[in-house]
Amino acid sequence: MVEQSRIKWVQDEMARHGVELFAAFTASGHNMGATNSTRVLSGFKNMGDSCVLLEADGERTVIVSPSWDAERAREQAPGCNVIASDDLAGAVIKAANRHGRTRKIGVDGLSTLAHRTVAPIRAEWGDRMVPMNGAMQRAGARKTPDEIRIAREVAAMAEKIFDRLLEVARPGMPEYELASDLYRYSKALGADDNFLLMASSQMPKGPRPPGRRILAKGDLILGEISPGADGHFVQICRTAVLGPINEVQQRNHDILWESMQAGLAAGAAGNTVAHVANMMNEAVAKHGFSEYCRPPYMRVRGHGLGSVSSLPGDIGTDNEMVLEEGMTFVMHPNQFLPGGGYMMVGEPVVITQTCAEPLTTRFSKLTSIPV
Template structure:
């Protein structure tokens, strides 16, 4: 049956976040250009996506084959190359006052416009989502140039958040907590997964999200697939249900997972949930400055392995979050970069029993001066729903 979630007023005490200024964006671009120079790069080429949003505040309204590219290099003023028909919108971006706009018109080559802005024989860092069409065309204009993805060249470019970014992430986390608190009071049994997913999406929007990126609802055996997309399966009494949902609020991400049970769980279901909860706590407890990111994964994984489910924890323990819901750093074996105050990432161990059920518990955590601070505070006990 269809069900429309309650539509409460915005939470008391909420307010618009303090906006980022032109000076903030100018400082970000200057720092990025210096980091590129320190890494031996001639500059950075930033296409539409999270890097461009972080550095300039500009989010083009639609993905297009027309070239849009921010060019950054130490000692040079930043330049944003844009299609002429999109230049008016680009000029309104919060960081536009800190850069020059260079537009191009249909019928002309955007690469001929961009090439003079680059060194003829440089090695450039490029945002990961840059179209190969654009890079190959630029290389045709400048055959001696080469390119490396930012994930390889500057993986920590957006990893450390300032106080205002942390405030936005905390507000996004609180909004996701509020959505979870309300979903527990809505019916699960005899409804499709997609119905509950729609409820979650609606509640995220009620609590201030402008964008919903995912609403995983994995009931019964579907919960054993970590990235199961909510489908037409009807949730039954006796099901474990994995809920994993998030999106963007005021430009910054939320991401939370909780596992609920429809009616009373059996002893094994409760035990597996307790193990994951203990593993998640161990992962959070491992967060502190100077310790490598992989130690968070090791701490959580050790608990699950100790109880005999090591082969059923089949993904990394966490991922960074900021202007997008997945970004560096990653909490995974082999990631030896040290944690730094201001880093924000998920801690989300899980156990997945194929054909039966799954359990995952996830919070966003930020590194503080002496440990870690959760940005999600929704209860982690196994909640019982109707």
């Protein structure tokens, strides 16, 4: 689904920058925290590096690689001209020159591609290139009602994936087998990708890649479950205990949930991201854990989610961006606290006039898996 309002927004930016053509590049290496401009502007999820050329009159040409992926692009990008090539740089240069070699070209996302692709484009376009870095991020900063509806659906999918974790995790199972099960389950539900971080340990210090570790009674299982579907990533952060929950674990989880509630209350439109992060930190600090509100005990208090736009970026005390109604991101006071280890607590949220509203229906709670 292509939001026409985004195209219009970019056209206005083109006029503001005095460019006649806009080139938005998307690398093959997908990123849960980045805009996929090709998908936003054309509807096509690229396999190789790709580019969308947007003319001032709204005409779109999507250039995809590899050459044999043309048919899928035509299917998914109705209304666009499709060019498929194994030489993206050559194809982009040729398509951009269709109306002459003097036009000014606004460029976004070129730096996400490899030097071998970037160099010939920079050489050809030279001074005609007008940096419009971040234009696509800004175009998608406020999600539309339809996009928020999709995000809620993907959040429901994430909750089902956590249910699955609770259902299949058992002592004796290798971590990689659990991760694989969840990944395949998410695909069966309709996710086309999943940024899945998970780890199991008696006292984890943070998430780690799943390995050959065998799940054991007493392990905390951490899950940063982040399915992507219909061009939207959503993330929930959950913690489960393989066996009974002890008092310290429950106390620590309660502190993180308090932090989460402080963040939700602070996340009203008009407040800064830094304000939200500070409120979340204060909720932890008041229990005597202020020294743990920094790396390596934590990273950030949440972050934006791709593929439309990952604004407002990392939820940190140094981010002065003002929250706007309709922004979505994951808010997560994930961190290490002494006695219980690293825990994950987090919900995807949408910013409203009064607060940050969770997109999930069942909030994070420390869950015991009977063994």
